[in-house]
Amino acid sequence: MLAYKRSVRVGELIQHNISKILQDIAGPDMGLITITGIKLTDDLLEARVFYSVLGSEENVKNAREKITELIPEIRHRLAMEVNLRRTPSLRFDYDDTAEKATKIFELLEHIKEQDAEPETPAPAPKKTRRKAVKPKKRKSK
Numbered sequence: 001m002l003a004y005k006r007s008v009r010v011g012e013l014i015q016h017n018i019s020k021i022l023q024d025i026a027g028p029d030m031g032l033i034t035i036t037g038i039k040l041t042d043d044l045l046e047a048r049v050f051y052s053v054l055g056s057e058e059n060v061k062n063a064r065e066k067i068t069e070l071i072p073e074i075r076h077r078l079a080m081e082v083n084l085r086r087t088p089s090l091r092f093d094y095d096d097t098a099e100k101a102t103k104i105f106e107l108l109e110h111i112k113e114q115d116a117e118p119e120t121p122a123p124a125p126k127k128t129r130r131k132a133v134k135p136k137k138r139k140s141k
Contacts, residue, residue, distance in 0.1 A: 007041065007042050007044060010082075010084070011040040011047070014040065014047060014049075014082060014088070015035050015037070015038045017077075017081045018038075018049060018078060019035045020081075021077045021078065022051075022067075025073070025074070026066075027066070030053065030055075030059055030062050030063040030066055031053045031056070031062075032055060033051055033052075033063055034051060034054070035050070035051050036051060036052050037095070038050070044086070045088050046089050046091070047088040047091070048091050048092075048093055049090055049091065049092045050093050051095060052094070052095045052096070053094075060094065064092075064094060067092050071092070074090060075090050078090075
């Protein structure tokens with residue numbers, strides 16, 4: 001059996017519970033919020049929660065504001081769900097990895113389309129005729 005750090009196991013548990021809490025709290029103006037990851041310190045006192053939002057820029061802005069406003073309530077609900085001596089302090093960070101990946105794929109697709117387009121052939125250089133050069137006469141000894 002592999003040994004896992006306790007902070008990793010507790011982080012997974014916190015991630016699952018925060019996802020459920022956000023489903024209850026989230027309004028329609030926040031878009032679809034997904035918890036993409038948790039970084040928990042080894043002493044289990046601080047947690048960075050990474051989230052992404054599926055929706056418009058306005059949804060992302062609303063979600064950021066609402067989550068920041070509701071951190072104390074989220075932490076309280078988490079304390080009720082998870083049996084820990086101390087509930088970690090929460091810090092939410094927006095995760096834009098999916099957006100960056102989409103942009104990269106779009107760029108790669110654009111490059112692929114440019115390579116697939118047939119290039120117009122460059123005009124062939126004009127052939128010029130060379131004048132015949134007469135061999136020089138050799139001097140005889």
